Amino acid sequence: MRLKHSSMLDLKYTKASDIYSVGMLMWEIFGGFPPFNDIPHDLSTISNIISGLRPPMLSEIPNEIQSLIKRCWNGDPSKRPTIEEILDVIKYQYRQILENEELSIAYDNEKKTYSGSRKANKPTNQTYHTSRILSLSEKDINKFVIPEDFDDENVDWE
Numbered sequence: 001m002r003l004k005h006s007s008m009l010d011l012k013y014t015k016a017s018d019i020y021s022v023g024m025l026m027w028e029i030f031g032g033f034p035p036f037n038d039i040p041h042d043l044s045t046i047s048n049i050i051s052g053l054r055p056p057m058l059s060e061i062p063n064e065i066q067s068l069i070k071r072c073w074n075g076d077p078s079k080r081p082t083i084e085e086i087l088d089v090i091k092y093q094y095r096q097i098l099e100n101e102e103l104s105i106a107y108d109n110e111k112k113t114y115s116g117s118r119k120a121n122k123p124t125n126q127t128y129h130t131s132r133i134l135s136l137s138e139k140d141i142n143k144f145v146i147p148e149d150f151d152d153e154n155v156d157w158e
Contacts, residue, residue: 019072019077019080020072020077026065026068030058031055054073064089068081068089072086
């Protein structure tokens with residue numbers, strides 16, 4: 001994956017990056033613990049996420065929601081759903097539960113027994129669950145995003 005130098009260093013939030021975060025939040029809601037809870041939050045993990053690392057899908061997540069989460073995580077931000085699409089899918093799934101007596105009973109039973117009972121992987125001592133600023137230099141970022149032998153002399157970055 002090659003990215004424009006300034007796009008990595010500007011680190012601007014966009015609607016597409018917010019959608020990626022919504023996908024992670026949906027995963028965390030179903031999982032009951034943060035994604036990547038058991039690996040260090042460092043440059044290697046950032047590199048792996050940029051290269052496509054995603055948390056494993058959990059069997060508790062309905063197939064339609066799994067598909068939605070995967071779309072939120074798409075490596076191409078232009079292929080991620082809009083917030084309106086996300087809301088439509090969630091509303092539709094909720095209506096399906098309410099309108100189907102069998103699903104509604106199963107949903108009520110799951111709510112009673114679930115209450116975060118899922119066991120999280122044990123966090124490493126290098127895992128952080130609060131916001132913090134990573135000190136990243138252009139060299140740090142580019143070493144895992146742009147190959148060292150990449151010649152940018154003839155690239156039109158605009």
